[in-house]
Every structure is written in C-alpha cells, then in structure tokens.
Amino acid sequence: MKYVLMLVRSDEEWEALSDEERDYGAIMRWFGELAQRGVLAGGEELQAARTATTVRWEGERAILTDGPFMEAKETIGGFAVLDVPDLDAALDVARTWPARSHKVEIRPIVQH
Amino acid sequence: MVRDEAGRLTAALVRLLGDFALAEDLVQDAVVIALRRWPETGVPDDPAGWLLATARRRGIDHWRRRRRYEEKLALLVRDGPSPDRADEVDDRLRLVFTCCHPALGREAQLALTLRAVVGLTTPEIAHAFLATETAVAQRIVRAKRKIVEAGIPYRVPDPDQLDERLDEVLAVIYLMFNEGYLATAGPTPDRRDLADDAEWLARLLVRLLPDRPEAAGLLALLRLHRARRAARFDARGRLVLLSDQDRSCWDHEAIAAAGAQLLAAMARGRPGPYQLQAAIAACHAEAPSWEATDWRQVLLLYDALLALTPTAVVRLNRAIALSHGVGPAEALAEVEPLEPALRSYHLFHATRGELLRRLGRPGEAHDADRTALALTRNPAERALLQDRLAEPL
Numbered sequence: 001m002k003y004v005l006m007l008v009r010s011d012e013e014w015e016a017l018s019d020e021e022r023d024y025g026a027i028m029r030w031f032g033e034l035a036q037r038g039v040l041a042g043g044e045e046l047q048a049a050r051t052a053t054t055v056r057w058e059g060e061r062a063i064l065t066d067g068p069f070m071e072a073k074e075t076i077g078g079f080a081v082l083d084v085p086d087l088d089a090a091l092d093v094a095r096t097w098p099a100r101s102h103k104v105e106i107r108p109i110v111q112h
Numbered sequence: 113m114v115r116d117e118a119g120r121l122t123a124a125l126v127r128l129l130g131d132f133a134l135a136e137d138l139v140q141d142a143v144v145i146a147l148r149r150w151p152e153t154g155v156p157d158d159p160a161g162w163l164l165a166t167a168r169r170r171g172i173d174h175w176r177r178r179r180r181y182e183e184k185l186a187l188l189v190r191d192g193p194s195p196d197r198a199d200e201v202d203d204r205l206r207l208v209f210t211c212c213h214p215a216l217g218r219e220a221q222l223a224l225t226l227r228a229v230v231g232l233t234t235p236e237i238a239h240a241f242l243a244t245e246t247a248v249a250q251r252i253v254r255a256k257r258k259i260v261e262a263g264i265p266y267r268v269p270d271p272d273q274l275d276e277r278l279d280e281v282l283a284v285i286y287l288m289f290n291e292g293y294l295a296t297a298g299p300t301p302d303r304r305d306l307a308d309d310a311e312w313l314a315r316l317l318v319r320l321l322p323d324r325p326e327a328a329g330l331l332a333l334l335r336l337h338r339a340r341r342a343a344r345f346d347a348r349g350r351l352v353l354l355s356d357q358d359r360s361c362w363d364h365e366a367i368a369a370a371g372a373q374l375l376a377a378m379a380r381g382r383p384g385p386y387q388l389q390a391a392i393a394a395c396h397a398e399a400p401s402w403e404a405t406d407w408r409q410v411l412l413l414y415d416a417l418l419a420l421t422p423t424a425v426v427r428l429n430r431a432i433a434l435s436h437g438v439g440p441a442e443a444l445a446e447v448e449p450l451e452p453a454l455r456s457y458h459l460f461h462a463t464r465g466e467l468l469r470r471l472g473r474p475g476e477a478h479d480a481d482r483t484a485l486a487l488t489r490n491p492a493e494r495a496l497l498q499d500r501l502a503e504p505l
Contacts, residue, residue: 001263
C-alpha cells in the first residue's frame with residue numbers, strides 16, 4: 001500500500017532555525033535509507049505557506065488568492081510517499097522522522 | 113466479489129441463527145477479515161464457502177459466549193490440553209490486536225472489541241454505554257472502514273512491539289471493566305455487566321499470552337476488585353466505601369486465588385502498572401480490617417507505581433494512602449498542588465473534602481464536596497456525597 005507522510009510544521013518556528021539546527025544531514029540520511037530499502041516513492045520539502053497561491057472557481061471563472069486555502073499556524077512543510085505493506089510499516093517509518101518539532105500525519109493513498 | 117456474496121451469506125446465516133442483525137454483523141466481520149487476509153494469502157478456491165465458514169465459526173463463538181458466564185469460566189480454566197487449535201489461537205490474538213490498534217481511538221477500540229471479540233450485538237453495546245444504537249453502529253462502521261482503508265494489518269505485532277501493543281489491549285479491557293464496575297452515569301440494574309466481559313477477555317488474553325506478566329496482573333486486579341463486589345452496595349443500593357465494607361461478604365477464596373496468580377506473575381521480575389495496582393488491591397483485600405491495612409506496604413507500592421506512571425491521579429491515590437499511613441495534613445499538602453491537573457475530576461474534590469473534614473475544617477470540606485457533586489453523574493457516588501452534605505457542619 002502507498003502512504004503519504006505529511007510533515008507538519010510551524011513555518012515561523014522552522015524558518016527561525018539555522019540549517020544546522022534543522023539538521024538537514026539527518027533528514028537527508030532518513031530519505032537516503034528509505035530509498036535504499038526500496039520503500040520510498042517520492043518526497044520533497046515545500047516552501048513556506050506564505051508562498052502559496054490558491055485557485056478556486058466561481059462558475060467557470062478561476063479566482064486566484066494570495067496564500068494557502070486555509071490560514072493555520074501549522075501547515076504541511078513537506079511530504080514523503082511510501083510504498084510499504086501496511087499501516088504498521090508506515091508508522092514504523094514515521095516514528096523515525098528526525099525533526100521532532102514536526103508532527104507527521106499518515107494518509108493512505110487511494111488506489112485507482 | 114466479497115460484497116456480492118455478503119447478502120447471500122447473511123441470508124444463509126439468518127436461516128441458521130434466526131437473528132438478522134447478528135447475521136449481518138457476522139458476515140461484515142467475515143468480510144473485514146477476508147479483505148485483510150486475502151491480499152496476503154490469496155483468494156481461497158471457494159471464497160463464498162470460506163466466508164460462510166468464518167461467519168459461522170464466529171456465530172458459534174457468539175452463542176458460546178452468551179451462555180452463562182460461569183460456564184464460560186469453566187470452559188476456560190478446565191485442565192488438560194488446550195481446546196483451541198493453534199490457528200484458532202492465532203486468529204483470536206490477531207483479532208484482539210487489530211481491534212485495539214493504536215491508530216483507532218479508544219472509544220472505537222472499545223466498541224469494536226466488544227463487537228468483534230466479545231461478540232456483543234450493536235444494541236447490547238449501545239445499552240451498556242447508554243448511547244444510541246445509531247451512534248454505536250456509526251462508531252463501529254467507521255472503525256472497520258479505517259481498518260480496511262488505512263491498511264491496519266490483521267496480525268499479532270512483532271515481538272519488539274508486543275508489550276507496547278499489549279498495553280493498548282489491556283487499557284481497553286480495563287476501561288471495559290470500569291464501565292461495568294462503576295458505570296459513569298445512569299441506572300445500573302438493567303445494564304449488561306461489562307465487568308463480566310472484561311474478566312472473560314482478560315482471562316482469554318492470559319491464556320493466549322502466558323508469558324506476559326502484565327496481562328496476568330490485570331486479570332488479578334479485576335478478580336480482586338470483583339471479589340469485593342457483594343459488599344460494595346448496601347441494602348438500599350448505596351455505595352459503601354472500602355473502609356466501611358463488611359469484609360465477611362468478600363469472596364476470600366477468589367482473593368486467595370487472585371493473590372497467588374499475582375505472585376506468580378510478579379515472580380517473573382517484570383513489574384508493570386497493572387501488577388502494582390493489583391498488589392495494592394491485594395493489600396486491601398487481604399487486610400482483616402481497614403485499621404489493620406498495611407499502609408506502609410501500600411505506600412511503597414504507590415511509590416513504585418508513580419515511578420512507572422507519574423500521573424496526577426496516581427499521586428492523588430497515593431495521597432489517600434498517605435493520609436492513613438501518616439496523617440491528613442501531610443496528605444492535604446500533597447493533594448493541593450494537583451488542583452490545576454485535576455480541577456474537573458470529582459474524586460479530587462471528594463478527597464480534599466474528606467481530608468479537610470478530618471482536619472476539622474468542615475466549612476471548606478462542605479464546599480469541596482459540593483464541587484465534587486456537581487462533577488459526577490454516577491448515581492451511587494452522588495448519593496454518597498449528598499449524604500455527606502446533609503450532615504450538620
């Protein structure tokens with residue numbers, strides 16, 4: 001089954017950290033190990049939510065808004081896509097996510 | 113395909129059992145098992161036959177469980193070779209761990225366990241929780257859907273996670289027991305006794321996982337509580353406090369048996385919260401009178417429990433023991449700082465009230481009891497508090 005780990009953070013707190021404090025080394029190692037095990041099916045870090053542009057429709061007309069669809073203190077700051085046998089395996093991976101100031105939301109991907 | 117067969121199967125089972133709701137639930141359960149298992153094992157040659165066999169086996173389980181509780185106990189404790197086949201044991205464990213998976217909320221775990229493992233029908237569960245059938249049915253459907261859609265595995269956890277996952281199961285059983293033992297609200301006489309079901313389930317778990325002392329600890333704890341049940345209410349149905357209970361009404365044979373079981377569990381040298389709580393319960397159960405309680409031992413056990421589970425509720429209970437072993441003033445000094453954490457917990461205020469009364473501060477005691485009364489809906493506890501409040505200052 002495929003799962004997305006949504007890496008939830010406070011942009012404000014995350015941006016206040018230096019690169020060392022964010023420990024990108026550990027994060028890269030984490031992605032590297034998953035890739036080596038063959039369970040990683042993608043993943044990226046996102047720019048802060050303030051960089052978002054949201055599109056919605058009024059009738060057929062697309063309306064653009066500057067900002068995320070929902071203002072929130074914590075937003076999705078990145079994601080990893082896993083291909084693992086079941087939820088327990090996805091949880092095992094999620095537990096090892098190195099940035100402990102984050103929350104990790106695990107969502108199964110709909111199989112079409 | 114699975115869903116195609118479901119209707120036909122339900123019909124076949126309704127014929128067999130004469131109970132539509134039950135048959136429907138049994139088939140649903142069988143379908144959930146199939147959806148979890150077939151991707152791993154492959155679809156069996158005769159899927160419909162497999163589903164029917166599974167649902168029937170669960171139906172038979174259900175009727176077995178509905179027989180008198182004592183009979184169930186007799187079945188479980190009888191000597192000789194275990195009546196379960198290895199794969200049946202495996203299946204039951206898998207089911208328990210799946211229902212109590214930590215990705216499900218506690219209430220969902222409890223409802224699903226009662227439904228799928230204990231075999232209660234949805235109306236029975238609703239009745240036990242004083243909830244509507246619709247609410248309970250929804251809770252169960254949502255939990256079953258999450259198991260399927262989120263890919264919660266149908267299997268016994270790996271050895272390195274077994275203890276952690278077992279804690280989850282034990283918490284569900286203890287909650288089930290407490291729901292039955294001291295119903296949160298509502299009249300009690302016509303409710304199904306979930307304490308029976310909890311003890312049955314704990315016993316099953318101890319048999320399936322004999323090398324886990326915390327499972328045995330929980331079972332001993334439940335048995336020790338239940339051994340005192342005949343003395344817990346007076347003739348008018350009012351709650352009697354431990355200090356005032358007629359100890360000749362306790363089931364001393366059951367107390368001795370539970371005590372022996374606890375000792376055997378503790379001899380494994382892996383203490384845990386349930387073994388310690390059972391040991392505290394045993395101190396009370398084995399004391400010839402309230403005054404003769406070994407408070408020093410009780411306090412030592414609370415210290416050990418606090419080291420493992422440093423919660424405000426454990427601190428509160430330790431303070432009660434302290435009030436008897438040392439004195440009410442020392443206990444009150446321990447209780448007061450718990451206020452921010454336990455402000456909405458009625459027993460915090462009731463305990464404070466009791467300590468203040470013993471310290472000769474009846475006015476403040478009265479206020480604390482009144483706060484406690486406003487925070488509980490349990491009729492037995494309310495009656496007790498109202499009695500206290502009716503006493504002249």
